[in-house]
Amino acid sequence: MTETALRHLWIVTIAIMVAVIIAASLAPSPLFPETGISDKVGHYLAYLTLALLGSGIAAPERLWLSMLRCFLLGAALEIGQALVTSHRSAEWGDLLANVSGILTAWLIAGSGRAGWGIRAAAWLDRRRSS
Numbered sequence: 001m002t003e004t005a006l007r008h009l010w011i012v013t014i015a016i017m018v019a020v021i022i023a024a025s026l027a028p029s030p031l032f033p034e035t036g037i038s039d040k041v042g043h044y045l046a047y048l049t050l051a052l053l054g055s056g057i058a059a060p061e062r063l064w065l066s067m068l069r070c071f072l073l074g075a076a077l078e079i080g081q082a083l084v085t086s087h088r089s090a091e092w093g094d095l096l097a098n099v100s101g102i103l104t105a106w107l108i109a110g111s112g113r114a115g116w117g118i119r120a121a122a123w124l125d126r127r128r129s130s
Contacts, residue, residue: 006121010057017050018073025077028087043097044104047074051105056117063114067106074098 024046047070054066074095082090109116 003118003121006118007057010053010117014050014053017046017053021046021050021073022077026080026085026088028085040093040097043074043094044101047098047101048105049101051102052109053117055105055109055114058109058114060112060114063106063109067102070102070105071099074102 024042050073051067051070054070055063058066078090078095081088
């Protein structure tokens with residue numbers, strides 16, 4: 001798989017993750033069954049996953065932009081819950097959980113690991129061709 005094809009596949013995966021987060025944030029009833037775990041854990045894990053996916057194809061010098069996009073999505077959805085839906089409410093705690101997930105991903109990716117997905121694909125490609 002070429003680097004360009006991998007980037008396109010990666011972007012599609014990120015777009016699917018974004019769509020799931022949007023649907024879960026704005027749907028009238030929960031998309032996922034209740035597990036008894038705080039919804040803040042769900043927020044944390046969703047944004048950690050999204051930010052780590054974004055960091056997989058981000059150049060180190062542009063990692064901040066990927067993290068900012070994740071934050072803006074979370075903030076926009078909290079505003080959307082307050083202004084657009086009658087069945088959801090915005091919560092500072094949700095936004096804080098989102099930010100915590102993003103910051104965790106940034107700490108992981110920011111220590112020289114940004115672009116990890118591209119490097120992993122190149123390594124697999126070298127192994128496959130040898």
